Amino acid sequence: MAAIMLQGTGSDVGKSVLVAGLCRALANRGLHVLPFKPQNMSNNAAVTVDGGEIGRAQALQALACRAEAHTDMNPVLLKPQADRTSQLIVHGQVRGTLGSSNFREARRALLPEVLASWERLRQRSDIVVVEGAGSPAEINLRAGDIANMGFSRAANVPVVLVGDIDRGGVIASLVGTRAVIAPQDAAMIRGFIVNKFRGDPALFADGYAAIEERTGWRGFGLVPWLSAVSRLPSEDAVVLERAHARSEGKAIVACPMLPRIANFDDLDPLKAEPGVEVVMVPPGQPIPAEAALILLPGSKATIADMEFVRQQGWDIDILAHHRRGGMILGICAGFQMLGQSIADPHGIEGQTPYAPGLALLDAQTVLGPRKALLQVSGRAMGEDFTGYEMHMGQTTLAPDVQPFGLLAPDRPDGMISADGRVMGTYCHGLFSSGPFRRAFLARLRVEGDGVDHETRVDAALDDLARELERHLDIDGLLKVARAI
Numbered sequence: 001m002a003a004i005m006l007q008g009t010g011s012d013v014g015k016s017v018l019v020a021g022l023c024r025a026l027a028n029r030g031l032h033v034l035p036f037k038p039q040n041m042s043n044n045a046a047v048t049v050d051g052g053e054i055g056r057a058q059a060l061q062a063l064a065c066r067a068e069a070h071t072d073m074n075p076v077l078l079k080p081q082a083d084r085t086s087q088l089i090v091h092g093q094v095r096g097t098l099g100s101s102n103f104r105e106a107r108r109a110l111l112p113e114v115l116a117s118w119e120r121l122r123q124r125s126d127i128v129v130v131e132g133a134g135s136p137a138e139i140n141l142r143a144g145d146i147a148n149m150g151f152s153r154a155a156n157v158p159v160v161l162v163g164d165i166d167r168g169g170v171i172a173s174l175v176g177t178r179a180v181i182a183p184q185d186a187a188m189i190r191g192f193i194v195n196k197f198r199g200d201p202a203l204f205a206d207g208y209a210a211i212e213e214r215t216g217w218r219g220f221g222l223v224p225w226l227s228a229v230s231r232l233p234s235e236d237a238v239v240l241e242r243a244h245a246r247s248e249g250k251a252i253v254a255c256p257m258l259p260r261i262a263n264f265d266d267l268d269p270l271k272a273e274p275g276v277e278v279v280m281v282p283p284g285q286p287i288p289a290e291a292a293l294i295l296l297p298g299s300k301a302t303i304a305d306m307e308f309v310r311q312q313g314w315d316i317d318i319l320a321h322h323r324r325g326g327m328i329l330g331i332c333a334g335f336q337m338l339g340q341s342i343a344d345p346h347g348i349e350g351q352t353p354y355a356p357g358l359a360l361l362d363a364q365t366v367l368g369p370r371k372a373l374l375q376v377s378g379r380a381m382g383e384d385f386t387g388y389e390m391h392m393g394q395t396t397l398a399p400d401v402q403p404f405g406l407l408a409p410d411r412p413d414g415m416i417s418a419d420g421r422v423m424g425t426y427c428h429g430l431f432s433s434g435p436f437r438r439a440f441l442a443r444l445r446v447e448g449d450g451v452d453h454e455t456r457v458d459a460a461l462d463d464l465a466r467e468l469e470r471h472l473d474i475d476g477l478l479k480v481a482r483a484i
Contacts, residue, residue, distance in 0.1 A: 001122050003157045004481035006193075007132035007148050009173035013164035014195040016057040017229050019131045021464035023064040025474055026127060028465055034125040035061030038114045039076040039107070039133055039147040041086065043262035043300045044234075047373050047388035052092015053077065056265055057131070060233055063454075064461045075117035076110050076146065081260060081300045082350060091117065094371050108144035111154060118155055127481055130157055136185060137177040149185040158480050159189045160220055166196035171207050178215040190480045191218040193472065198225050221472035228467065231272070231460035233265040250277035251446045254291035256314050257282050258305040262298040263390065266331055269431040269453035275446045283308075287317035292444045293327045294318055296334025298428065302367070302393070303344055303355040306337050315358060322360060327443065328422045330361075332391050335414060335424030339363035339395065348392055360422045361415055362398035376427060378413060380405025381443075385436040387429035395426075405430075 006022075008015045019035060026033045037058050046059035046069055054074035062069040071092030078086040084100045090113060098106055121128050133147035136159075142149065152159050161177060163170040174192050192211060197204065201222050208219055253270055257280050271278045281287050287294060294317075299305040309315050322328060330338040339357040344367040347353070357365075374389040385405070397415050404414030404425040414425035431437045431453065438448030468474065 001125065002127040002478070002481035003122070003130060003155075003484055004127070004477055005130035005132060005152055005157045005159045006162055007136055007152075007159050007189075008134075008162045009137060009164070009170075009177055010135045010167075013162050013167075014223075014229075015131050015162055016061070017226075017232060017464070018162060018193065018195065018223070018468070019129050020057075020061045020064040020232070020461060021468045022472075022474070022477070023061050023129050024461045025465035025468050026129070026478075027065050028462075032124075032126045033065045034067055034121050034128050035065060035073050035131070036118060036121055036128050037074045037131045037133065038118070038151045039078070039110075040074050041078040041080065041133065043079050043260060043298075044265060045077065045079070045089075045263065045390060047375050047390055048073075048092055049375070050092065051373055053089060053373055053390060054092065056233060056263070060457070061129070061131070063457065064465075072117035072120050075114050076107075079262075079300050082304070087300070092373070104141075104144045107146055111146045111150065114146050114151060115154060118151075127478075132159075135177070136161075136181050137173075139180055139182075142182070142185075149181070149188060152188045153184065156484055157188075158484060160477065160480070161189055161192045161217070162195050163192060164196050165194050165204070166198065166225065170194055171211055174211050175214045178217070189217055191220045191476075193220050193223060195223045196225050197222050218476075220476055221468075223468065223471050226464060226467050228460045228463040231456055232464070233268050233457065247277050250275055251292040251441075251444050252277050252279055252288055252290055253293045253295055254279045254281055254287050255295045255297055256287065256309065256312070258297065258299050259283075259308055260300040260305055262300045263332070263428050264297055266297060266428055266431060267295070269437055272451075272453065272456060273437070273441065273446070273448055275448070276441070281314070283312055287314055287321065289317075289321070289324075291321065291326065292446070293329060294321055296328070296330040296337055298331055298390075299333035301349050302333040302336050302365075303342050303349055303352050305333065306342060306355045306357065307352070309337065309358075318358060319360075322421065325421065328360065330424040332389075332426055332428060333393075335361075335363075335426060336365040336391075336393055336395060338422060338424050339365055341365070342393070343367065361417055361424050362401060363395050363415060363424070365393045365395045367393045372426075376407045376413075378405045378407035378427070380413075380425075380430070380436060381439040383433065383436040383439045385427070385430040385433035387427040387432070389426050390428060391426055 040055035044056040052071035077089035403412035441448040
């Protein structure tokens with residue numbers, strides 16, 4: 001058995017993508033590879049084959065390994081639901097709430113459960129590729145750490161440090177990490193990777209050598225900015241904050257950027273459609289009046305985000321869009337917001353027990369302690385789809401409403417308004433099905449390409465693996481991994 005861990009000099013340096021690409025490259029070499037992330041913090045999650053949830057990035061990495069996603073791949077998941085609190089998920093199931101006051105103590109107590117998942121993966125694989133979280137240079141968080149060096153040392157897994165040259169200061173970030181971490185932690189690091197390079201590699205030869213000289217670590221490669229990355233799901237909501245130029249002549253799908261937006265990768269298949277422009281609407285901006293569809297996404301805090309919709313005046317935009325004959329789709333929490341009301345009698349989300357909805361669907365939601373985590377398949381708009389449910393609310397519909405779809409074997413899901421222009425569903429991921437997406441887009445008078453999104457993602461993973469084979473010393477990484 002072998003293992004290697006990629007840690008980063010900071011967040012969003014490309015660790016998740018590099019792990020996915022390395023997993024696919026090693027799988028293509030005939031190895032049985034599995035991914036692992038001890039602790040993750042994300043509201044973008046996936047339902048696993050064993051009925052739990054893990055970070056979406058680990059589900060992508062499992063796909064890269066050609067393995068089914070399992071809760072052992074991400075044993076601790078924190079899902080932010082307020083500024084200072086997060087829902088704690090352990091081995092795929094809700095285990096309460098963590099606040100800033102008890103975070104460190106609780107985290108330290110979770111290390112045995114992290115190591116138990118780790119041991120099970122070790123027994124099932126030739127090699128495990130591990131992803132860190134944040135940065136080991138955050139020495140203020142080192143005590144009780146289970147995400148970076150705390151795990152690396154407990155499990156004796158060698159580390160390769162990733163730096164992002166695109167954001168600038170990559171020499172300082174790599175050398176500075178070496179300077180601030182404890183000598184015992186630095187001894188776990190076997191080398192570094194410089195990621196997201198643009199231009200002629202020869203221009204960075206001196207910088208690369210300077211990092212090696214000042215850290216004593218060897219370099220494993222200079223990875224260029226890779227076009228395949230844009231075809232992969234994004235793990236972090238920070239990508240939603242980046243401005244994109246608007247295109248002409250495309251049908252606009254407008255999605256409000258809720259503060260606790262969750263599972264926003266539902267939008268990825270629509271973004272890949274040639275005839276569609278997905279517009280993420282930031283706070284302070286109106287929803288475009290010319291939108292063909294307003295899509296209300298998932299949320300980790302439905303009542304708080306419903307209130308935020310009203311604070312931004314987006315409720316007025318949504319109702320006006322409906323009066324003009326526009327279409328509206330709510331997924332999961334978005335579906336709940338389209339109903340008459342959302343109640344939280346058990347305080348699942350916080351102190352606010354009730355919020356009126358947009359009243360565009362005749363439905364009422366009550367949040368409860370039981371979380372639905374299901375992989376589903378079904379049929380809607382005359383086409384089959386697969387997806388998953390991940391929610392803590394139970395929604396009661398008015399009698400004799402038209403369901404959005406039927407889930408196997410024969411369970412109604414969601415609803416469609418009497419005028420056919422407002423739709424709600426609890427199913428995430430349904431747009432990944434090419435035929436369903438084409439049928440849905442036909443309602444917007446857009447011709448969809450009908451390609452399954454997972455096919456696109458799988459091809460992007462192969463492209464990514466080929467590029468990493470060119471630019472990384474993968475044989476050298478394997479030698480490090482097998483040295484444990």
